[in-house]
Amino acid sequence: MELFGQTVICGVLLGGMYALIAIGMTLIMGVMKIVNLAHGALVMVGMYVTYVCFTEFGIDPYIGMFIAMPVLFLIGCLIQKYMINRLVEVDSILPENQVLLTVGIMLVLTEVMRLGFKSDYRSVVTGYSSNTVFIGGMSISIAMFIGFFIAMGFTLLLHLFLSKTDIGKSIRAVAQDRDAAVYMGVNSSKITMLTFGIGAALAAAGGSLLLPLFYLWPDIGHLFTAKSFIITILGGMGSTLGAAIGGIVLGIAESLGATYISMGYKDLVGLVIFLLVLLFLPGGFRSLVRRS
Amino acid sequence: MKNFNLALKILLVVIAVILPLVIKAPYQLHIIILIFIWAIIGTSWNLLGGYTGQVSFGHAAFFGVGAYAAGLLQFHLGVSPWWGMLLGPFAAMVISLPIGLIAFRLRGPYFALAMLALGEIFRLLFINLAFTNGAKGILIMPEITSKMFYYYVGLSALALTIGITYLIVHSKIGFYLVSIREDQDAATSLGIPTTLYKNLALLPSAFFTGLAGALYMNYVAFIDPNIVFNLSNISVMAIMVVMLGGVATTWGPTVGAAIYIILGEVFRTTLGSANVLVFGVLVCLIILFLPNGIVGELDMLRGFLARKKEGAAGGVKI
Amino acid sequence: MSLLEARDITKKFGGLAAVSNLSFNVNKGEILGVIGPNGSGKTTVFNCISRFFPLTSGELYFKDQRIDELPAHKICDIGIGRTFQVVKPLKRMSVEENVMAGAFLRTSSMHKARLKANEIIEFCGLEKYKYREAKSLPIPLRKRLEIARSLATDPELLLLDETCAGLNPKESEEAIALIRKIRDAGMTIIIVEHIMKVMMGISDRILAINFGSMIAFGSPQEVSNHPEVIRAYLGDAYA
Secondary structure, rough: OOHHHHHHHHHHHHHHHHHHHHHHHHHHHHHOOOOOOHHHHHHHHHHHHHHHHHHHHHHHHHHHHHHHHHHHHHHHHHHHHHHHHHHHHHHOOOOOOHHHHHHHHHHHHHHHHHHOOOOEOOOOOOOOOOOEEEEEOEEHHHHHHHHHHHHHHHHHHHHHHHHOOOHHHHHHHHHHHHHHHHHHHOOOHHHHHHHHHHHHHHHHHHHHHHOOOEEEOOHHHHHHHHHHHHHHHOOOOOOOOHHHHHHHHHHHHHHHHHOOOOOHHHHHHHHHHHHHHHHHHHOOOHHHHHHH | OOOHHHHHHHHHHHHHHHHHHHHOHHHHHHHHHHHHHHHHHHHHHHHHHHHHOOOOOOOOOHHHHHHHHHHHHHHOOOOOOOHHHHHHHHHHHHHHHHHHHHHHOOOOHHHHHHHHHHHHHHHHHHHOOOOOOHOOEEOOOOOOOOOHHHHHHHHHHHHHHHHHHHHHHHHHHHHHHHHHHHOOOHHHHHOOOOOHHHHHHHHHHHHHHHHHHHHHHHHOEEEHHHHOOOOOHHHHHHHHHHHOOOEEEHOOOOHHHHHHHHHHHHHHHHHHHHHHHHHHHHHHHHHHHHHOOOHHHEEEEHHHHHHOOOOOHHHOOO | EEEEEEEEEEEOOOOOEEEEEEEEEEEOOOEEEEEOOOOOOHHHHHHHOOOOOOOOEEEEEEEEEOOOOOHHHHHHHEEEOOOOOOOOOOOEEEHHHHEEEEEEEEOOHHHHHHHHHHHHHHHHHOOOOOOEEEEHOHHHHHHHHHHHHOOOOOEEEEEOOOOOOOOHHHHHHHHHHHHHHHOOOOEEEEEEEEOHHHHHHOOOOEEEEEEOEEEEOOOHHHHHOHHHHHHHHHHHHHH
């Protein structure tokens, strides 16, 4: 029972951090209607920024993330403005070539990091990294707790930002109907740029929170891209709350899977669930709520 | 103009046939054989992705199944993997039926993601099944080692793929496929059973991708699930080859494959560890400045001079 | 003889009934006009007939055959063609290729499809634009192309959705001339249109709907004098 409890709690905590990364992706997907295969690479770059802050300047990862976020915000804005946005204007047979562009960006980001840091596995060891708290016989890492609460804080802040501020409302307007938003005087190219920036910053935040828990190497991005997709589909495209729930569900499923299903089939089960959701719950969990 | 085109094509065929008699260096022939394999994959992907507009991120499933069909014949039954050149394509086609049934329920980015998941499911299955020898993969002892032999096999397979694809595209089916890509609702309103026709594009697409897989097994002689079912190195590269060369063009995928393989080799040998980086930059530049691929954009330029009156739907390039 | 018959058709989106308990019929060879204010359910009726939406309840018969359970693409096959209010040209195909895509419904031969397409392109007055890509056409020609494409499928009944919307008076006149020409060739037509004047002149009978229900059905005179119709269009003060 304790094993089960510990597994579930770890899943929830980890899922909360995944959710932050996925919210970045779901924002970008919702507003720009593109599949961003570079999202995990943005997470990875954010992790390296935090990592460098830690090793070079001794800045704690939880403070370093506030350096990584603006850096990634800037990178995100630049990528959107000078690369992806250019494609919106060209007439091409398959709109999916935007996806391919994100593959190119992913390659460039990954390889730049590989040039700088080699393919070595790196990790951040802080004074509290190995500390755990015990709750009724279950031991849970401190870093997971801190990470989870910061992630939930950001999720809440973002939710408020999207629902209360003008820019937030404009982002939601563009996500719902770009043309209508433009008629209402929304500067859609500015909004998409900001959205991509915010998405990238959230990716960096999530990555930084996971840094004390994960090994870091340039290819780790793929892992996060895959997770974000699953969460986005689970939660429904463009929904912050959906992504938060989707993240936690994925976290629980993953950690239960790791404990109870053989390692080999764990990912397989995840993918099958992903497909089933894609087929039968096209709007993610939200469509369940709406139906009832 | 027509005679000139015909002469050019005959010249190309003649060059292709006598090339290995001139270039005898195994390394160069190796590169060309790889180009053939990738051109087959690209041409197959193009039928479903380029003409029909169903962008698949899961073609590794067909490639891998084709390769494994050949490898497992040898592994379990001791049958020559060359029979796999027959079995592989059919096996790929058989698995494309349930895949189509599932994925064509979805449209646009959801379709792309479903295909991505399906491709990964195959990779994980083949890693975990005992029948497929798991992650250890399959090693065979090739009976033939002459590069020239593989060159001609690859060339014939490519010719067959391009020929059949050309016939499909330049028929009623081709018109229907392009109509579906351009507007699915309009296609339905014209009485086109869209799901059926998407499957009609998927079947040959899977068939020839499976053929490429079987050829790969025979040529390289070693496969494992992480090689042949690889998402970025097979599924995404299949898209890349087509987009580099030219979406919905007959020769685009072949041109794209040539560029991709040759540049990949050149970068690998001259740039060392920076080769993937330069490749990534190049991909970005090509998509930004030649969004319809090299052949696609060439034809667009030519189109301003003389608008073609014949050919197939959608200004399909010959 | 009635070619198409709708019996109590209802279409609900969630709790909202876009069309409710609507019954009407279309006789062979006539032009039936469907009028109604914005959002009254005209296009929904079309989408129900062409099976783009499944009916919530009710039945549809075409030549005494029940059609409301057929898949969408079969509707065209049995002889009902349609156009879209927001035109959906096959953008990267030429005008000829667009029309050929329609013609392929009845033939598999490239040659026959091209002949048929050319015949229809000429009928619709699109010869000049035959090799133009559909995306380069202006709106009036795109609308014309929609009609041509759908004629190429050899329909017995043609559903025209707002063929004159967004056209200037001269362009609408040309469009109406084309519709008359199609009728004279023996086709039955249901047409949805906003402009009353257009409808009065062209329709044999008119079906007026508001909030998804029938408010009048009859000859243009009857309908245009019907108090409900006047109320729906002009407001209570005029009724």
